[in-house]
Amino acid sequence: MRRLRGTLRVILTVAEMTWRMNVMDSFILFGLLIQPLIIATLALWILRERGGDYAIFVVVGSGMTGLWSSLLFVSGNSITEERWHSTLECLVGAPVDLGTIVFGKNLSSVLQSLASMVVAYLFAALLFGYALRINHPVAFLVSLLLTVLSFIAFGMVIAPIFVINPDVQRWQNALEFPVYILGGFLFPIALLPFWSNPLSYVLAPYWAARALHASSSGSGDLSEMLLCWSMMILVSIASLVLSRLLMVRVLHKARTDATLNMS
């Protein structure tokens, strides 16, 4: 019990400090606030003839772009950034699991990135004058909670992969848009070639977007919601197991190759 309380305290303190640092980072603020607005503006303008029903799809979808960008650039860099700042040694040398620290950092980033959705909502309501309505608010809230958890879990896989293989991190920018498309953020994946669908199914962002779209627009029945939630939980558990294995590998490699510090 004491150990659990200690772990929770670490997660919350790490999340609080990460939040304090992120709000002073203009790159992060751009990804959270400006980029989703640009995407929302373009989509709302292009699809203005489709009416209010589609507007909530755009609001949720552009919010998801903010979530994914934050996950990719902030959570993805959560270990490498510590290395750049020479703080990784202090973290690894502390009596706390590195995964717990990364979890806290990701929690902060993902919660902050929900601001993207709020901003897109206000923007569509105030500037475009759409009367936006969430049709199944309870299902939407459950979906949002699971989205946060599944994004944290997904971020915990990306962060060690970027450390183990810096070549993958060099493709970080190129990874942003494919997930917008494969995740079905702004249009359904039914429009994509059939062969690409399995790629979507293994991505937590796809199930998160599907659940949020279905609950906000009211297009999904209970079985659809249960499917999405189950898949989010399943993919998250798989992500956490994979993350655990990758973290062990990262730490062993860093202690063997002396790569905890940049110097």
Place this chain on the structure above:
Amino acid sequence: MNAIEVNHLRRVYRTTIGVLRRSVKEVVAVDDLSFEVRPGELFGMLGPNGAGKTTTVKMLTTLLLPTSGSATVLGHDVARHPEAIRQRIGFIFGGERGLYWRLSANDNLRYFASLYHVEPEVARKRIPYLLELVGLKGREKERVEGYSRGMKQRLHIARTLLHDPELLFLDEPTIGLDPVGARELRGVVRDLQSQRKTILLTTHYMFEADALCERVAVINHGRIVALDTPEGLKKDVSDLSVIELEVFGIPAGVLEQLRGMPRVDAVTVEDLEQRQMLLVHSPRGAEAVPDILATLGGLRVGKVVVREPTLEDAYVRLVGGEGSA
């Protein structure tokens, strides 16, 4: 039980060089190192840059795996049981990095207190005490990015004391500090010593090791070349005298001629802006001065002093004049 036991520790760094014809280059940083540190002892490690001091500290703080050999810290193996060690030790590495510059000192300490499982009510009392101890009280709400190098170093000390560790690793804690900052930091180390904390200190500064350390290991090329009390190390050179000559420009080849003189043990040069300080170690003492001046020829010479050897002179003899610290 010793606080630290090191047995035949060895660490090799492997780097890959070349693009098309890749080859692996191996650098031996620590080579067959063995020593022990007793509980409550302030143990020093002296050595030139690249001697293997930081690599040793990183292995003992569980941040680096040894290539071979073994080391135990507080009875636990550094490679196999790092978790058992981490809660009980504290460490700082020289330099100002390793803190969150966008956070205040207070937030940095709160952050690390949670990582070291310090209960919040304990942290609330301990953080102000430590800020006072390292002289940062009144500045704790400012962001660290605005701190001087010395303030960051002192904040590192506070960070490493948050969980009241039994054993401290201080890797060149005074490097880059101004004389006042370095003196203050040495005062903090003395305070810790008086609390009977076990401390392993690496330093470049001989007077620091002389003033603080109970025993000193001189390390060079990854190996211990001497291990004794500062007084014991100085005894090793008690047969010597040190002749200090202030000179203005030394022509090439003169140093080699000096080193070739009979009964000259070591010759080093320290650059002092427009002049140099030439140090000649010789058991002949003042008798050697005329011969040295003759070897220097018509070179302009300022003051000449013959003195007793210090720990630095012992160090120079041991590491063969490398890295005139």
